[in-house]
Amino acid sequence: MQAEVACCPETGDAAWTIRLALQGDALAVRRGLGLLFTDPRLAALSPDSRGTAEIVLAEVLNNIVEHAYALVPGGVEVTIRLLERGLCCCIRDHGAPMPGLELPPGQPVDCSDELPEGGFGWFMIRSLARNLRYCRGGRWNELCFLLPVNE
Amino acid sequence: MDVQARTAEGLLLVQVREERIDAAAAIRFKDRMREVTAGWAGPVILDMSEVKFLDSSGLGAVVAVMKLLGPEQRLELAGLTPTVEKVFRLTRMDSVFRIHPVLPEEYRNAG
Numbered sequence: 001m002q003a004e005v006a007c008c009p010e011t012g013d014a015a016w017t018i019r020l021a022l023q024g025d026a027l028a029v030r031r032g033l034g035l036l037f038t039d040p041r042l043a044a045l046s047p048d049s050r051g052t053a054e055i056v057l058a059e060v061l062n063n064i065v066e067h068a069y070a071l072v073p074g075g076v077e078v079t080i081r082l083l084e085r086g087l088c089c090c091i092r093d094h095g096a097p098m099p100g101l102e103l104p105p106g107q108p109v110d111c112s113d114e115l116p117e118g119g120f121g122w123f124m125i126r127s128l129a130r131n132l133r134y135c136r137g138g139r140w141n142e143l144c145f146l147l148p149v150n151e
Numbered sequence: 152m153d154v155q156a157r158t159a160e161g162l163l164l165v166q167v168r169e170e171r172i173d174a175a176a177a178i179r180f181k182d183r184m185r186e187v188t189a190g191w192a193g194p195v196i197l198d199m200s201e202v203k204f205l206d207s208s209g210l211g212a213v214v215a216v217m218k219l220l221g222p223e224q225r226l227e228l229a230g231l232t233p234t235v236e237k238v239f240r241l242t243r244m245d246s247v248f249r250i251h252p253v254l255p256e257e258y259r260n261a262g
Binding site: 026027029030033047048051052054055058059062065066108109115116117118119120121123124127128 | 171173174175204206207208210212214217233243244
């Protein structure tokens with residue numbers, strides 16, 4: 001199956017590519033992350049790189065479940081490629097577009113007043129991922145980003 | 152959601168015996184914490200040493216538990232594993248909670 005990564009800006013030869021298709025619900029996200037991070041290719045990364053990748057992928061997938069598929073459920077395709085510059089991750093869903101066709105700003109959480117119980121997700125994605133790019137196709141969303149990898 | 156609580160040395164020690172507090176578990180975690188802290192007015196230490204992963208929903212649930220307990224009742228955390236610690240550090244929630252690197256010795260076998 002050809003990777004569905006229509007708008008990925010990252011070119012170059014990949015040492016490997018992992019593809020995973022999952023349903024857009026919270027339990028499927030948990031199972032999907034479990035499958036990804038027991039894959040020997042991801043398991044071979046440093047614990048720190050793995051932790052970063054799992055945080056970002058979890059937030060991106062949870063956002064899809066909560067927002068893109070808030071009304072109508074659907075599937076998600078994850079493509080992860082190991083490039084020289086890092087892990088290139090592209091996640092496609094077939095749900096509702098991002099509001100305004102833009103990624104949320106992901107402001108740091110204001111701890112000075114009453115503590116929020118949400119709003120941490122995009123801040124973490126933006127803190128950890130590089131070269132974030134969002135595309136809306138006919139009826140799909142694609143988010144691509146690069147995660148640094150250290151040995 | 153396996154969350155066990157016992158009193159030790161004047162505080163309530165709550166152990167999360169799950170590998171993940173994620174979006175699929177956050178509401179059950181919050182409900183379970185409400186149950187085990189019901190009727191307790193003293194400080195609470197949450198032992199997270201078995202939790203390998205926590206996402207923003209899980210973090211939100213921990214914050215919600217702190218708010219549920221109220222300003223008079225302290226919630227402290229212990230035993231954050233590396234990825235969980237990273238989530239607290241990134242979101243600066245490590246400045247909001249008192250975090251013990253490991254569960255303090257005096258509580259480990261007390262009870």
